[in-house]
Amino acid sequence: MGLTVAVTGPTGEIGTSAVRALEEDERVERILGMARRPFDPASRGWRKTEYRRGDVLDRSAVRDLVGGADVVVHLAYVIMGSHQESERVNLTGCRNVFELTAAAPRARRLVYTSSVAAYGYHRDNPAPLTEDVPARGSAEHYYSAQKAACERLLAEATEGADLDVYVLRPCVVAGPEATVLVRNLPWEQAASYVPSPVRRALGTVPGLKPVLPDPGTRFQLVHPADVASAIVAAALGDGPPGAYNLAADDTITVSDFARAVGAYAVPVPAELVGMTAELVGLLPVKPARLEWVHAVRYPMLADTSRARDRLGWRPRHSSRDALEAMTAGPEDG
Numbered sequence: 001m002g003l004t005v006a007v008t009g010p011t012g013e014i015g016t017s018a019v020r021a022l023e024e025d026e027r028v029e030r031i032l033g034m035a036r037r038p039f040d041p042a043s044r045g046w047r048k049t050e051y052r053r054g055d056v057l058d059r060s061a062v063r064d065l066v067g068g069a070d071v072v073v074h075l076a077y078v079i080m081g082s083h084q085e086s087e088r089v090n091l092t093g094c095r096n097v098f099e100l101t102a103a104a105p106r107a108r109r110l111v112y113t114s115s116v117a118a119y120g121y122h123r124d125n126p127a128p129l130t131e132d133v134p135a136r137g138s139a140e141h142y143y144s145a146q147k148a149a150c151e152r153l154l155a156e157a158t159e160g161a162d163l164d165v166y167v168l169r170p171c172v173v174a175g176p177e178a179t180v181l182v183r184n185l186p187w188e189q190a191a192s193y194v195p196s197p198v199r200r201a202l203g204t205v206p207g208l209k210p211v212l213p214d215p216g217t218r219f220q221l222v223h224p225a226d227v228a229s230a231i232v233a234a235a236l237g238d239g240p241p242g243a244y245n246l247a248a249d250d251t252i253t254v255s256d257f258a259r260a261v262g263a264y265a266v267p268v269p270a271e272l273v274g275m276t277a278e279l280v281g282l283l284p285v286k287p288a289r290l291e292w293v294h295a296v297r298y299p300m301l302a303d304t305s306r307a308r309d310r311l312g313w314r315p316r317h318s319s320r321d322a323l324e325a326m327t328a329g330p331e332d333g
C-alpha cells in the first residue's frame, strides 16, 4: 500500500511543484492538501490529491489533516507580509503543524521547508554555508528571524517523537510560477544610489526601465522543480533525516538579473548595500518589505553537497535556467 502525504500550502510557488512531483511518484497513493483559498486539484490535472480549505492557525483543522497521513510536508507560510501577520501565521502555524504531527500516531516523517535565510545575514558567515553552521537568523529581517525561530520550534516540538524530521533550506526560488522572492528583493529600492548622470546617460526615464545597482555580489537561485525533487526524496525517506541546503550549481549577479528582466545594471560599490541596510535599520518604523535589503547584504552561498551525497539530489536546472524560466512565465500562459 502506498503512502498518504499531507501537504500544507499545496497551492503556493513550491507547493504546486511539490504536489506535481508527489503525484508522479508511484510510492505515493494519496495526497491531502490544505490551504485557505478555494482550489480544485482537477484544474491542475492532479488525480491523487484531495483538497480541503483550512487554516494552519486552526488546530482542529491541522489535527484532522495530519491525523490521516504517513508523511507531513509543511509549506504554508507568509513570505511577504506585515511583521504582525507573518509572525502570527508562521510561528503559530509551524507550532501547530509540528506539535500535532509529533502527536499523530501514524505520521513517520515530517518535511519542513525552511530557507537559507535561517542562517541569518552575518559578516562572519562562512562561504559557502554548510548545514553545520548554526541557524542564527537575523533579528533585523523578520523573515530570517522567523525562519530561525521556526527551526527552534521544530526541534522542541519533535524532540523525543518517533518521527524522522527533514529541514530543507532552499535559496531564492525562481521558475515559471515562482517569482515572489526574486521580484521583491530590494534591488529597485537601492536604485536611488545610482547617480542621476548615469541614469541620464543611459537614456532611462524613471518608471519605464529600471536601473539596478550591481554591487557584484554573486547569488544562487533554485528552480521549484528541483526543490520539489528534494521534497519527494525527503517525504519518501530516500536519505537520512536532517537539514539540507538546496541551490543550483552556478551563481549569478544583479547584472544577469537585469538583463533577464529588461533593466539596466550599473556597477556600484558593495558598501552601498551595507549603507542602505544601515539606513533601513535606523528608521523608526521599518516597513517589513524594506527589511529585504539585508538579504543581499552579504554573499549567502549554500553548499549543497549534503543533499547530493545523502538524498541523491541533483538539481536539473541552473540559476540561469531558473531565471529564464521565471521571465518566460507559465507554459500554458
Ligand SMILES: NC(=O)c1ccc[n+]([C@@H]2O[C@H](COP(=O)([O-])OP(=O)(O)OC[C@H]3O[C@@H](n4cnc5c(N)ncnc54)[C@H](OP(=O)(O)O)[C@@H]3O)[C@@H](O)[C@H]2O)c1
Binding pocket: 008, 009, 010, 011, 012, 013, 014, 015, 034, 035, 036, 037, 038, 054, 055, 056, 057, 074, 075, 076, 077, 078, 079, 089, 093, 113, 114, 115, 116, 169, 170, 171, 172, 173, 174, 178, 180, 181, 182
Ligand atoms: N519562494 C521562495 O523563493 C522560497 C525560498 C526558500 C524557502 N521558501 C519556503 O518554502 C515554503 C513555501 O513557500 P512558497 O514559495 O510556496 O510560498 P507561497 O507561494 O507564498 O505559498 C504559500 C502557501 O501557503 C498557504 N498558506 C498561507 N497561509 C496559510 C494559512 N494560514 N493556513 C493554510 N495555508 C496557508 C497559501 O495558500 P492560501 O493563501 O490560499 O492559504 C499557499 O498555498 C515557505 O516556508 C517559504 O518560506 C520559499
